[in-house]
Amino acid sequence: MAIVITSILFLVIGLVLSGGGVWLVTLGGSVFYLFAGLMFVITAALLFMRKAMALWVYAVLVAMALIWAVWEAGFDWWQLGPRGGLIILLGLWLLTPWIRRPLGFSSPSGLPYPANPWPLAVPVIIAILVAGYSMTTDPHDLAGDLPNEVVAAAPPFGGNVPDGEWHQYGRTPFGQRYSPLDQINKDNVKDLKVAWEYQTGDVKRPDDVGETTYQVTPLKVGDTLYLCTPHNWAIALDAKTGKEKWKYDANSGMNPDRQHQTCRGVTYYAVPAVAAGQPCAARVYLPTSDARLIALDAADGKICESFADKGVLHLETGMKYNPAGYYYSTSPPVAVAGKLIIGGAVNDNYSTQEQSGVIRAFDINTGALLWNWDSGNPDQTAPLPEGQTYVTNSPNSWSVFSVDEGLGSVYIPLGNQVPDQLGMNRSANVEKFSSSVVALDINTGQLKWVQQFVHHDLWDMDVPAQPVLFDMTKPDGSVVPALVAPTKQGDIYVLDRRNGEAIIPFKEIPAPGGAIPEDHTAPTQPISDLSFSPDPLKEKDMWGITLIDQLACRIAFHRYKYEGRYTPPSVEGTIVYPGNFGTFNWGSVAVDPERQIMFGMPTYLAFTSRLVPAAELPPRGQDEKGSEQGLNRNDGAPYGVFMGPLLGPLQIPCQAPPWGYVAGVDLRTGKIAYMHKNGTVHDMTPLPLPFKVGVPGIGGPILTKGGLAFLGAAVDNYLRAYDATNGNQLWQARLPAGGQATPMTYTASDNKQYVVMVAGGHGSVGTKPGDYVIAYTLP
Known part of the structure; x- marks a missing residue:
């Protein structure tokens, strides 16, 4: 009976591999799957006929599979396993007595002699x-x-921030994410324990949008931590105990048209002219998902009614179109020179009639508009007169800004004009400023310089991360004020922040053509000499748990349009690699300005995009996500777009791991010193497997003078500490939810150093939601 069932199983596998193998060959792919399928079919027939030759045929398959697998993948276990795992497991089954006995013969005395195992056993071993x-x-x-x-x-x-405090999103206006604390160091980090844990009470709701995420980095000023939650609560905690001091609910409501429901941080400001202890002598500014900016008294969380309209600034003012839920600020504004400078997130790919991406500066005390810089109308920076509106859908900045008050500049990472994948009819200004970093004058909003990192962006390659500022000491001893800009495509641009010129060189290289007839592509694209951009994908890079789903991924690879980085969107479907999540995203990188090194988390996950003519879009409400996954309708545009990760039949990435690393860079030389796989599949599979394959992540790192880097971010729920010098992991703590936020560190009134991590999950990457704020310290 066993041999009959086995022959049927082999026949089914053989037919699947043969059929898929023929399809793959017709697409120009590997012939191995067709060969393997035929060998399975032949083996099945011989098993059914009780022929010992079945073992010999299958031995040939094992030997050829081994040679093919090593030829394609080398000695990479995670690549070899899917190529040979099923074949070897079935080979071991063929070697069992239950199979070999019916294939053998009987002696003259009637004793059974199983078939000789060695022809198959040798290649299996x-x-x-x-x-x-x-x-x-x-x-x-x-x-x-x-x-x-x-x-x-x-x-x-940057700024005047005491060593033991964390005043802005990246600790200081320079955004370095570097702390000069060293009480926790490489020798004792292994002893870190939970000091306190606080739950905000703001939990994910059944009616939340898919991308409801907890991305906040708390601030620490004096003896208090200030933070926000996804649904726009502002909270103050005692820095030593985690005890709640106050909580304010902005009541921003729910709207299914929001693309994101998150808050990356609040802004703290002490009013110089107001005596300490007076109402609103220090303020916390809370951005909300219904496009408000609210001023709160840092002492008790009450609204500072002298600011704007009874404490509330309405950011939708001046927009020609104002569809609810399409515009909001997910990132904290910067406070500098008596101003709040703020951008806004505009929903990707919802409509051609969305809000402007204007950058505005408001009086930090009164909320009066001081200047506006609109990338669609960049020369008019004086406040718009009554009745005039900002440019619809101009490129926006949804991430965090950096400031050099000495140079009088604010540095802004810019995104793209929506629809992201359609470049027709863009103005000259949009073409100039999309996917760039711009330096604006703090006092006037006038443009100082712009450096673009993608020309005619058709891939949603926003500059996603806060630029990092530090003063680079060159080998000749000269000092240059530098800016580090991580990008989704994996390039790290290091610029002179006075003028935007390259410190680490970059060049233009040819880019693929072949856009849809209504559009065009840029003939060249920039690439930095310091780059984490991956090699172009090949068929052999396609992956799966088994030979069968790997075959499906290979077929998919050939069906998509793909000519490497910057292959334009198409109606056939295009592979976008690096994908929409980027190699780097809003978590940015951390820079130690003393050692002049950088620590980051490059991530590699291919996406796909497929343009759909407007007339062929499904009825409204079907398969709509309005984000990086699913259908984006682009109302008013000639095409909608389906987007999502390149996944196989089992909903795992089609490209082979690793998908995520930690990496260290010497910024003075522009050389990558190390790259190590980061994270396990513990929370990616039904079983809590500890396999360290290097998983995707979204979030950011910090560095400390203690020689450490701290990072959550990965899609397994851990906070980890690394040796910043070599990238080796030194410590990890299990988190109760996804750690898709950037940690921070400070000293409290007990003179102990704490590391704080927010664990609340990320809707788009599927990590466990939660509402935790956790502090760690040494015993």
Whole structure:
């Protein structure tokens, strides 16, 4: 009976592989799957006929599969496993007595002699040994050390922030995410324990949009932590105990048309002219998902009614179109020189009649508009007169700004004009400013310089991250004020922040053509000499748990249009790699301005986009996500677009791991010192498997003078500490929910250093939601 069932199983597998193999060959792909399918079918027939030759045929398949797998993938276990796992498991089954006995013969005395196992056993054993060896190697690991010596003994950190505090999203206006604290260091980080845990009470709701996420980095000023929650509560906690001091609910309501429901942080400001202890002597400014900016008294959370309209600034003012839920601020404004400078997130790919991406500066005390810079109308920075509106759908900035008050500049990462994948009819200004970093004059809003990182962006390659500012000491001893801009496409641009010129060189390289007839592509695109951009995908990079779903991914790879980075969108469907989540995203990178090193988390996950003519769009409400996954309708445009990760039949990435790393860079030389796989599949599979394959993530790192980097972000629920010099993991703590926020560190009144992590999950990457704020310290 066993041999009959086995022959049927082999026949089914053979027919599937043969059929898919024929399809793959006609697409120009590998012939191995067709060969393997035929060998399964032949083996099935021989098993059914009780022929010992079945073992010989299958032995040939095992040997050829091993040779093919090593030829394609080398000794990479995570690539070899799917190619050979099913074949070897079934080979082991064929070697059992239940199969070999019916294939053998009987002696003259009637005793059964099972078929000789060795023709099959030898290649199976060799394959197992090769698999075992591959488990001891890591062809994707880059080992190395960053320099330990201090290059700049007293570098500017930006602003006047005490060492033990964290006043802005990136700690200071420079956005370095670097703390000069060293009480927690490489020697003792292994002893970190939970000091306190606080739950906000703001939990994910049944009617939340898909991308409801908890991305906040708390601020620490004096003895208090200030933070916000996804539904726009502002909360103050005691920094030493985690005890709640006050809570304010902005009542921003629910709207299914919002693309994001999140808050990355609040802004703190102490009013110089108001005596301490007086109402609103210090303020917390809370951005909301219904396009308001609310001023709160930092002491008790009450509204500061002297600001704007009884404490509330309405950010939708001046918009020609104002569809509810399409515009809001998810990132904290910067406070500088008596001003609040703020951008706004505009829903991607909802409509051609959305709000403007204007950047505005308001009086920090009164809320009066001081200047506006609209990338669609960049020369008119004086406040718009009554009745005039900002440019519809101009490129926006949804991320965090950096400021150099000494140079009088605010540095703004810009996104794209929606619809992201359609470039027809863009104005000259839009073409100039999309997907760039701009430097604006703090006092007037006038443009100082612009540096663009994608020309005629058709891929949603917003500059997503807060630029990091530091003063670079060159080998000749000269000091240059530098700006580090991480990008979705994986390039790290290091610029002179005075003029936007390159410190680390970048160049223009040819880019693929072939846009839809109504559109065009840029003939060249920039690429930095410091880049984490991955090699172009090949068929052999397609992956799966088994040979069968890997075959499906190979077929999909050939069906999509793909000519490498910047392959234009198409109605056939295009692979976008690096994908929409980017190699780097809003979590940015951390820079140690003393050692002049950088720590980051490059992520690799291919996406797809498929343009759909407007006349062929499904009825409204079907398969609509309005985000990075699903149908984006682009109302008013000639095409909608289906987007999403390139996934196989089992809903795992079609490209082979690793999907995520930690990496270290020497910024003075522009060289990558190390890259190590980061994160496990613990929370990606039904079983809590500890396999360290290198998983995707979204969130940011911090660095400390103690030689450490702290990072959550990965899609397994851990906070980890790394040796900043070599990237080796030194400590980890299990989180009760996804850690898709950037941690921070400070000292409290007990003179102990704390590390705080918010764990609340991320809707788009599917991590566990929660409402936790957790502080760690040494015993």
